[in-house]
Amino acid sequence: MQQSSVLPHKWSASFVVNAVLLIALALVPLYARSMADPFVVTLITRILIFAIAALSLNLILGYGGLVSFGHALYLGLGVYCVAILSFHGIDNGWLQLLATLVVCSVVGLLTGSIALRTSGISFIMITLAFAQMFYFLFVSLSQYGGDDGLRLASGSDFSGIILTDPRTLYFSSFLVLCLGLYACHKLVHSRFGIVIRASKSNEQRMKALGYPTYRYRLAIYVISAILCGIAGLLYGNLTQFGSPSYMSWTTSGELIVMVMLGGIGTLFGPLLGALAMILTEEGLKALTEHWMAIFGPLIVLLIIVSRLGIAGILQTIDRRRTSRSRLVTQRKREST
Amino acid sequence: MSLLTVRQLVKRYGGLTATDHFDFDVQAGEIHAIIGPNGAGKSTLITQLAGEIRPDAGQILFNNQDITGERVEQRALRGIARSYQITSVFPEFSALQNVMLTVQAHQGHSFCFWTPTSRQPTLIEPAEHALERVGLKDRMHVPVADMAHGEQRQLELAMVLAGQPRLLLLDEPMAGMSQAESIQMTTLLHSLKGQYGIVLVEHDMDAVFKLADRITVLVYGRSIACGTPEQIRANPDVKAAYLGGDE
Amino acid sequence: MSLTLFVIQSLNGLQLGVLLFLMAAGLTLVFGIMSFVNLAHGSMYMMGAFFAASLYSYTGSFVLAALLLIPAMMALGLAVEWVALRKLYQRDHLDQVLATFGLILFFNEIARIIWGPSPYYMDVPEFLLGAINLFGVRYPAYRFVIIASGLLIALGCYLLIHRTRIGMLIRAGATNRTMVGALGVNIVMLNSLLFALGAVLAGFAGLLAGPIMSVQAGMGEPILILTMVVIVIGGIGSIRGAFYAALIVGVVDTLGRTLLPSLLRSFLERSSADIAGPALASMMIYLLMAVVLAIKPKGLFPVHNS
Amino acid sequence: MTTALLNVRDIHAFYGPSQALFGMNFTVQAGQFVTLLGRNGMGKSTTVKALMGLIQPSRGSIHFDGNEIVGQPSYKVARSGLGLVPEGRQIFPNLSVRENLVATAHNRQSAASPWTLERIYELFPRLSERAGNLGSNLSGGEQQMLAIGRALMTNPRLLILDEATEGLAPLIRTEIWQCLAGLKALGLTIICIDKNLSSLLPLADQHYIVEKGQVVWSGNSTELDAQRTQLQTYLGV
Amino acid sequence: QEPVKIGFIGTLSGPGGALGQDQYDAFMLAIKDGKLGGVPVEVVREDDQLKPDIGVQAATKLLKSEKVDIITGVTFSNVMMAIHKPITDAKVFFIGSNAGPAPIAGKECSPYFFSTSWDNDMLHEAGGQLASDLGYKNMYVMAANYQAGRDAVSGFKRDYTGKVIDEVYTQVNQPDYSAEIAQLQAAEPDAVYVFYPGGMGVNFVKQYRQAGLLGKLPLISVSTIDGSTLPALKSLAVGAITSAPYAPNLDNAQNKQFVEAFVKAYDRQPSMYAAQSYDAANLIASALKKVDGKLDDKEAVLAALKAADFDSVRGAFKFDSNQFPDAPFYRVDVVEGANGAELQAKNPIVIKTRANFAQQCPMK
Numbered sequence A: 001m002q003q004s005s006v007l008p009h010k011w012s013a014s015f016v017v018n019a020v021l022l023i024a025l026a027l028v029p030l031y032a033r034s035m036a037d038p039f040v041v042t043l044i045t046r047i048l049i050f051a052i053a054a055l056s057l058n059l060i061l062g063y064g065g066l067v068s069f070g071h072a073l074y075l076g077l078g079v080y081c082v083a084i085l086s087f088h089g090i091d092n093g094w095l096q097l098l099a100t101l102v103v104c105s106v107v108g109l110l111t112g113s114i115a116l117r118t119s120g121i122s123f124i125m126i127t128l129a130f131a132q133m134f135y136f137l138f139v140s141l142s143q144y145g146g147d148d149g150l151r152l153a154s155g156s157d158f159s160g161i162i163l164t165d166p167r168t169l170y171f172s173s174f175l176v177l178c179l180g181l182y183a184c185h186k187l188v189h190s191r192f193g194i195v196i197r198a199s200k201s202n203e204q205r206m207k208a209l210g211y212p213t214y215r216y217r218l219a220i221y222v223i224s225a226i227l228c229g230i231a232g233l234l235y236g237n238l239t240q241f242g243s244p245s246y247m248s249w250t251t252s253g254e255l256i257v258m259v260m261l262g263g264i265g266t267l268f269g270p271l272l273g274a275l276a277m278i279l280t281e282e283g284l285k286a287l288t289e290h291w292m293a294i295f296g297p298l299i300v301l302l303i304i305v306s307r308l309g310i311a312g313i314l315q316t317i318d319r320r321r322t323s324r325s326r327l328v329t330q331r332k333r334e335s336t
Numbered sequence B: 001m002s003l004l005t006v007r008q009l010v011k012r013y014g015g016l017t018a019t020d021h022f023d024f025d026v027q028a029g030e031i032h033a034i035i036g037p038n039g040a041g042k043s044t045l046i047t048q049l050a051g052e053i054r055p056d057a058g059q060i061l062f063n064n065q066d067i068t069g070e071r072v073e074q075r076a077l078r079g080i081a082r083s084y085q086i087t088s089v090f091p092e093f094s095a096l097q098n099v100m101l102t103v104q105a106h107q108g109h110s111f112c113f114w115t116p117t118s119r120q121p122t123l124i125e126p127a128e129h130a131l132e133r134v135g136l137k138d139r140m141h142v143p144v145a146d147m148a149h150g151e152q153r154q155l156e157l158a159m160v161l162a163g164q165p166r167l168l169l170l171d172e173p174m175a176g177m178s179q180a181e182s183i184q185m186t187t188l189l190h191s192l193k194g195q196y197g198i199v200l201v202e203h204d205m206d207a208v209f210k211l212a213d214r215i216t217v218l219v220y221g222r223s224i225a226c227g228t229p230e231q232i233r234a235n236p237d238v239k240a241a242y243l244g245g246d247e
Numbered sequence C: 001m002s003l004t005l006f007v008i009q010s011l012n013g014l015q016l017g018v019l020l021f022l023m024a025a026g027l028t029l030v031f032g033i034m035s036f037v038n039l040a041h042g043s044m045y046m047m048g049a050f051f052a053a054s055l056y057s058y059t060g061s062f063v064l065a066a067l068l069l070i071p072a073m074m075a076l077g078l079a080v081e082w083v084a085l086r087k088l089y090q091r092d093h094l095d096q097v098l099a100t101f102g103l104i105l106f107f108n109e110i111a112r113i114i115w116g117p118s119p120y121y122m123d124v125p126e127f128l129l130g131a132i133n134l135f136g137v138r139y140p141a142y143r144f145v146i147i148a149s150g151l152l153i154a155l156g157c158y159l160l161i162h163r164t165r166i167g168m169l170i171r172a173g174a175t176n177r178t179m180v181g182a183l184g185v186n187i188v189m190l191n192s193l194l195f196a197l198g199a200v201l202a203g204f205a206g207l208l209a210g211p212i213m214s215v216q217a218g219m220g221e222p223i224l225i226l227t228m229v230v231i232v233i234g235g236i237g238s239i240r241g242a243f244y245a246a247l248i249v250g251v252v253d254t255l256g257r258t259l260l261p262s263l264l265r266s267f268l269e270r271s272s273a274d275i276a277g278p279a280l281a282s283m284m285i286y287l288l289m290a291v292v293l294a295i296k297p298k299g300l301f302p303v304h305n306s
Numbered sequence D: 001m002t003t004a005l006l007n008v009r010d011i012h013a014f015y016g017p018s019q020a021l022f023g024m025n026f027t028v029q030a031g032q033f034v035t036l037l038g039r040n041g042m043g044k045s046t047t048v049k050a051l052m053g054l055i056q057p058s059r060g061s062i063h064f065d066g067n068e069i070v071g072q073p074s075y076k077v078a079r080s081g082l083g084l085v086p087e088g089r090q091i092f093p094n095l096s097v098r099e100n101l102v103a104t105a106h107n108r109q110s111a112a113s114p115w116t117l118e119r120i121y122e123l124f125p126r127l128s129e130r131a132g133n134l135g136s137n138l139s140g141g142e143q144q145m146l147a148i149g150r151a152l153m154t155n156p157r158l159l160i161l162d163e164a165t166e167g168l169a170p171l172i173r174t175e176i177w178q179c180l181a182g183l184k185a186l187g188l189t190i191i192c193i194d195k196n197l198s199s200l201l202p203l204a205d206q207h208y209i210v211e212k213g214q215v216v217w218s219g220n221s222t223e224l225d226a227q228r229t230q231l232q233t234y235l236g237v
Numbered sequence E: 001q002e003p004v005k006i007g008f009i010g011t012l013s014g015p016g017g018a019l020g021q022d023q024y025d026a027f028m029l030a031i032k033d034g035k036l037g038g039v040p041v042e043v044v045r046e047d048d049q050l051k052p053d054i055g056v057q058a059a060t061k062l063l064k065s066e067k068v069d070i071i072t073g074v075t076f077s078n079v080m081m082a083i084h085k086p087i088t089d090a091k092v093f094f095i096g097s098n099a100g101p102a103p104i105a106g107k108e109c110s111p112y113f114f115s116t117s118w119d120n121d122m123l124h125e126a127g128g129q130l131a132s133d134l135g136y137k138n139m140y141v142m143a144a145n146y147q148a149g150r151d152a153v154s155g156f157k158r159d160y161t162g163k164v165i166d167e168v169y170t171q172v173n174q175p176d177y178s179a180e181i182a183q184l185q186a187a188e189p190d191a192v193y194v195f196y197p198g199g200m201g202v203n204f205v206k207q208y209r210q211a212g213l214l215g216k217l218p219l220i221s222v223s224t225i226d227g228s229t230l231p232a233l234k235s236l237a238v239g240a241i242t243s244a245p246y247a248p249n250l251d252n253a254q255n256k257q258f259v260e261a262f263v264k265a266y267d268r269q270p271s272m273y274a275a276q277s278y279d280a281a282n283l284i285a286s287a288l289k290k291v292d293g294k295l296d297d298k299e300a301v302l303a304a305l306k307a308a309d310f311d312s313v314r315g316a317f318k319f320d321s322n323q324f325p326d327a328p329f330y331r332v333d334v335v336e337g338a339n340g341a342e343l344q345a346k347n348p349i350v351i352k353t354r355a356n357f358a359q360q361c362p363m364k
């Protein structure tokens, strides 16, 4: 969590990259219109949605130190909340949202309260176990298509704003992401966030200070589940389809990869990670069908080189620059 | 009325009885030292008082309330603070944030999701005050990871004090300190005397005899003597079991 | 269910358990003892199966293939450790997870490039084709060999870890690498060897599984997940725990699969029992793990350290 | 000079960007009992780490028995005859007491009368009582005994004790001093870091006072005793 | 002339990758000098990785970015379910060459979708029919526990006249079937019917053989032993009976030249996935030829496609009203052959009862 030591300097590389990124993302639909390539909008929407999911995972993984290997479960639950309600003819987005919130918090509360009794590798595995149970549950739910999946009858309708339109969906996702980023920023610096981060650092000590850490961890777990569920709601609208494969362990693994690739425990890490991962995937896929043989070693290389993923590289640049500028000001002072 | 009372405490590890029907009490404002040979069960006792492990039998009363079944965090909120032998701080945070965490723990729940802690005077002021007491005020924005070992020990103490504890459990606070530092620590503990009840476990006899109001000698989980420093120093059993010849 | 069927099913459970143990042993060694999370263990299993199949078809002798497999897997393990993983020992578990995830992608694709996308052929050796008659129960000879060799290896691992100097050093290295080094032991080499041993065990599991399962790219991951379940239930780092947990998982899974559907049919409507049965059966071991961890968060046989 | 068993010359060492040793210099003759004294954080343990090859000095040389050991991995250093009782015990928590002792035991220097399990148990009877216990279940003092025993089992020619009596009861501490005196009498070379000056004085042949990563004073026990008041700032006595 | 852009979506990576690869290879085989039916074509290939969401993305890319005129391929049902609607809604001609989940053959059928394979039920109706034809009275039925597996069992039961002693669903991608095999032995059926595509099939058949059952207890399978798994099974599978829409030895001119060309180009026997995809290419070729490469008049193209004016490697081929093929199925035996084993088509199977998908489909 080195970002606390590198202050958000106004023109630091991290700041510039993140700001440029957000502005660029806001302009994508314009670009797509001018270039007559609406596919870009769909692709970037997917990135945004995965960024939201990764952001939610980063809350528990990066800030809380809880490695969930089953976070795709909540993505899948969000998708199915839309798909199943729409299957039953309910396309009211608010109702679907409500359902997502309720389902994700209930499931999060139930599984979280058991999973949080463990820690370390056991936590990784027990979250995986819960996700797998739900995966198999949905595979056998014949009524909702089982393994073949369930097509959305129509998109979510938020009082007239219908999420099937690519541009509407794009801006909704962008808005949710921005809100998520802002809320996450606020959260990690609040009392609650400090408790979460300190518990990651040294849980035993937190208890000795008088914190019932279990309660706080459960709370952040549920919050994270809900945010991921919302990403699922958007994802359901993007693919217009619900499938158990969304909650498979590979998807959970990909979410972890995104968070780590971008920079664990950093605000913009998940976005950077989702962007890097999906774009690299697309780029390499165009290059060769054996793209994974390149992608795999790339991941290994990045891990060996940088501890904090892409955000880590940016921070290194910043640290070099600040130490250089410190030197410069020092010399100036000396010369006067 | 005593601050802490321990009645017939028992803790067994397999065949070994680490705490054996142990009786003990601490008065408010008193430093009560526990000494005894290695493996006598001193640390085991401290961890039971702190609530990290459960005794097999017996009772622990704090302010006449039974806290035997309470968890670590509940006891901490009652005012039982434990210092760690190995420095145990939060290295990612600044010194100020470390102490603020202690203050925050005692202000009720922390389910506040929005306002940054850096804008909450109710947290900052008491924390600054505690840092001032240990002489770290001008270093408060330095990340703890960048602090020297000695500073971290001071911070550790600031964290304990910021929680406004009533009882301190200190397990070998002088361990690993050079003579110069032990003397400083002794002075600091001396200045705390009278304000808190203190349980002190220490092998540094100079410090123990200087600080303690009462000393309990623990051997194989049992108390073999309890009394003032003078009485203990003169006790032949203690000499045989622990002190040995003059050092 | 008749008694003979029950015996056969228990044997089947045992055999699955033993196969899981072979995987789990290597993983738990590297995982618990070197404190290194090696997701690429499944890839070692897959490469082992491919190597074995190729060697078998090339030499025509199963035994020879098995013997050649050992140096091959050793070399592969050492190479992987040397190129990619050595720098990650001191890192966070998560870094290791991610790096070995990258390795999974790599190995799956490499296997696909070398051996093609379709499953690969490997047959049971001629001399083990028949069935063995055991108290009137006929059971495939090859599966007996799996059970027997698994039990032997289990014993070997246990002795290695708990009865030899090397084993002590390996365990000591798990908690304090620098200290082991400072007392005169080449810990770097020790770890490489341990990693290679893990790879050999996984490769051996691949060899044994090759003739009864499909050898194909990506075959490592489902078994990896099962293996992780096993070692978590058993208590990470404990060979003994891995052994018992593997057997428990094998038997629970097998009996769950066969008993549960018919059990449900006895009090549920046929159509819903047919849906609920298999679904529950496939959740069975995850349920088992959740229950075990909820009651004993460190697994059945926790390793004492800290 | 050529006969010195250990010769440390101008060692500089860093932890990341911060320097901890600023030109350490000292020598140890075979059979000597040498102490490193000084306040907390002055670089005593860092010197030990540099000796053992646990950190790489940025500059300087260390000769043990005439051979350069800077740049060698720690296991090679240890095999050449250095035995370490580290600061903070660092016993292996998941090994039993017996295993802790035998796991790393060796006699590469082919000592005439090597240390055996029995001799260690004789030295620390408490350890033999708890031989089957896991290291993590020992009390602090028991762990300290174990760490000393473990180092002796490697049959070193030079034994380095970093705060070896920390956390030991006075009675045991006395025993350890006696034991060290015995080891010295056997001809073992010893470097000892400890705060118990009064116990060290009768034993030691040579003292080095370390301040801010370098030796600022050296001399034998009589000299040290004589200049105690002048050295107060370094020792804080 | 601008080439006609054809998008190919298939599962090219992962465990199912072999199937998609067969489809793609056969499709490309049909293109001669960059032309189909004399019209220049350009094929854009997309891998769906067996993930519906990636499939949707691939379809969107083909539709919006590549702006293809025709899409073909699709290996697995879940991907088909996810992309069928977006493609047909965009009014792009869509020729599926493998996956045929029930809904798109029935209620959700579209004039823009054509299949050169079958609907999932049909495969197993043929299987059920075969079991009846062979005179087995008591069958034991097994399938993986997913949608296609459950469809398989219901399809089988539709045309099987005997008694199903037990139906067993196993976990998807289950590695070990010894428990189930022991169970089925105890039930003493006349024969066993299974549906285990891909690696599952390899596992099952190997273990069935090792239990000493193959050759003793007849095994009828569908999509289990086929061109994609036979290389891994070789002689292990000899003796099994399958019901399939295709086998390399089918006796028609079109197939003869197809097998010859395929073996020459790729050095392996074509599977049914290859055959179906080859048919898809030739169907497209016939339509392109008819409209002379002009795809603007959609009605004309649809009519040309529907006419199915091409030589199928499967023999007689025409479309039902739901634009799924009405083409024969065969009893295909696994016999000893050049590479250890080969598939040999025997007599065609005459399916008596069909699911009423065509009736459910609004198109007449």
Ligand SMILES: Nc1ncnc2c1ncn2[C@@H]1O[C@H](COP(=O)(O)OP(=O)(O)OP(=O)(O)O)[C@@H](O)[C@H]1O
Pocket (backbone or CB within 6 Å): B013, B014, B016, B018, B036, B037, B038, B039, B040, B041, B042, B043, B044, B045, D130, D133, D136, D137, D138, D139, D140, D141, D142, D167
């Ligand atoms: N978890 C455990 N399992 C088994 N025995 C234990 C455990 N913890 C401690 N012991 C034993 O209990 C006895 C008391 O240990 P404790 O750590 O309380 O001693 P201590 O008085 O603090 O000694 P020291 O002064 O050396 O620190 C010791 O003999 C120790 O070996």
Ligand SMILES: Nc1ncnc2c1ncn2[C@@H]1O[C@H](COP(=O)(O)OP(=O)(O)OP(=O)(O)O)[C@@H](O)[C@H]1O
Pocket (backbone or CB within 6 Å): B148, B149, B176, B177, B178, D015, D018, D019, D020, D038, D039, D040, D041, D042, D043, D044, D045, D046, D047, D087
């Ligand atoms: N791992 C480390 N990382 C960074 N700095 C360190 C580390 N270990 C020691 N230091 C610093 O190096 C300096 C020398 O430390 P060292 O441990 O050698 O002191 P010492 O003389 O052994 O003190 P003590 O009596 O406390 O053991 C100190 O300022 C300390 O803060």
Ligand SMILES: [Mg+2]
Pocket (backbone or CB within 6 Å): B042, B043, B044, D139, D140, D141
């Ligand atoms: Mg103690």
Ligand SMILES: [Mg+2]
Pocket (backbone or CB within 6 Å): D044, D045, D046, D087, D162
């Ligand atoms: Mg030191």
